[in-house]
Amino acid sequence: MKPEHGKESAYITQPGTIRNTRQMTRLEKYFEITLPRQRDLGHEPGQFVMVSVPGVGEAPISISSSPTKKGCFELVVRKVGAVSTALHALDSGDKVGIRGPFGKGFPTAILEGNDLLFIAGGLGIVPLRSLINFVIDNRKDFGKVTILLGCKTPQDMLFNEEVHQWWKRLDVSCSCTVDRSDPDWKGNVGLITGLIPGVSLDAERTFAVVVGPPIMYKFVILELLKKDIPERQILLSLERHMKCGVGKCGHCQIGEYYCCQDGPVFSYDRIRGKHEAL
């Protein structure tokens, strides 16, 4: 059987060049990547790409930059296993394979004109940052913006400088909390759910956009419902094992949904009560 080289494969992978990297924490590394001829990736906030290291494999990684950033896009990778470790070994000038973007991102057209409450726990800031920066770059199209960030310790905070810029803006309200504090920490201490009751909001015109680890969702959703935010205005991004990104390999399945195609962003009303979803 002779392999034929075809054009219409669902697995077409293009070379991306790493233009910049930064070690953000012990485990997380930042990458700025350009495509051939600095072509835009053409993503929406909340989508992801499959990133390849030849000989090692491929992993789904959220796009952290806003589509308003042109000529390159940004990723943040946590070192957990084979592919992510191989990515950490790469630096400026090195190449990776890029496939995508995939999935349904945040519905920016629907969000327009509404108030936004962003809630990110841990690595959740990575995909959420794409939307936050998109909103900030189109600030007049959106209502009130509130950002709540949480992580384990101050050392785990990502994008410190950028978060500081958000915090300084008069048209954005931004609070951070950590589970365990240190002497230099000036923000809140405690779980992110603790910040929600204090937010003043107009439930009817607020969309809550939540990204974080699975356990965070359960508790955050309870708090949001207590605030009377309609279920369809609570948006979540779900993480699942993903191998293909095109709705075939079955790894990401949640009931009849394929998270890679029907998600990763879902409104709460679509997954409420669904087994194995939250």
Add this chain to the structure above:
Amino acid sequence: MDKFVTLNKQDLNDFIVKLSRSQPVMAPVARGCKSFVFESVDSAKAIALHYIPTILPPKKYFFPQRETLLTYNKTTPAWDPVLESRKMAIFGVHTCDLAGIQCLNMVMSASPQDNNYNARKEGITIIGLECNNYCDEYASCNVMDNHLPNGGYDLFFTELPDAFMVHVNSNAGERIVNDIGFFSAATPKHTQQLEEMRARKREIFKPEVKAGHKQLRGIFAGAFDSRQWDRIGERCVACGNCTNVCPTCYCFDVRDEINLDFNTGTRGRVWDSCQNEEFAQVAGGENFRKQRGQRQRHRYMRKFNYPVERFSRYFCTGCGRCSRACMAKINLKETIDALAEEKR
């Protein structure tokens, strides 16, 4: 109008011999101890005309256990997509397996299309073969509505006393009839024999479980919290046999392999099983199907519940392979019966 031709039984061998000179022919072959496999044949002598479902269904030709998706070069670096295909005819596909191929076709042609699958499909001619009798007690093709032909083939053979009645269902099928020869027009006698055979089948084939076709969806949709899953989970050894042999299971893993030059290699997909513990696990250790019972529930839901929502059809063909292959003797018909009882 439907086109029927006949092939005299004594001409079957010449037909297969001649067909196999034009392209590889795959057909069911006996492997001892009630085992059959699809493999390449060059005459009808090797073919088991009366066989029970083969160990692996014909999906192995559409979606092989391992196939290349792309080749890569680390230094360039470059990733070149690969679409493999091979012209072949598969002879003797039972109606349950035709249904299995129809299921896979739906999945792989849903947008975005999987052209690795489609390329292989393009090269394959399907020649079905009717079961005049039940294969064994594991089958549930009647309740799944797959005991009679429902399309999905180029030619379809039904064995009559002295000839095969052949339904010509596509241009590819028509070409074989014309190019290979040996076929004659169907006579009224043959048409009558076919009708008699089908009438006999309606007597033999009866619902195999305590639920009707239409009820199955509701039974499974309401069975998430059933105790059956724990019971099954206690016995299941998570070997993944049930998913490997299933004609409608298509989950896969994607893996890179590197050549001895340590520079070039291939990325391929290999069959994976939702019964493996790590199948749905994500970084951080979170796993929504950690227990074997939850994974078995997932397998069943993927046959009787989720695909109805997504593809408007059941993804169980009733072939019985999962029950035949299970070393823990987990039996699909018994599971359905137990859930149906609970619902009552």
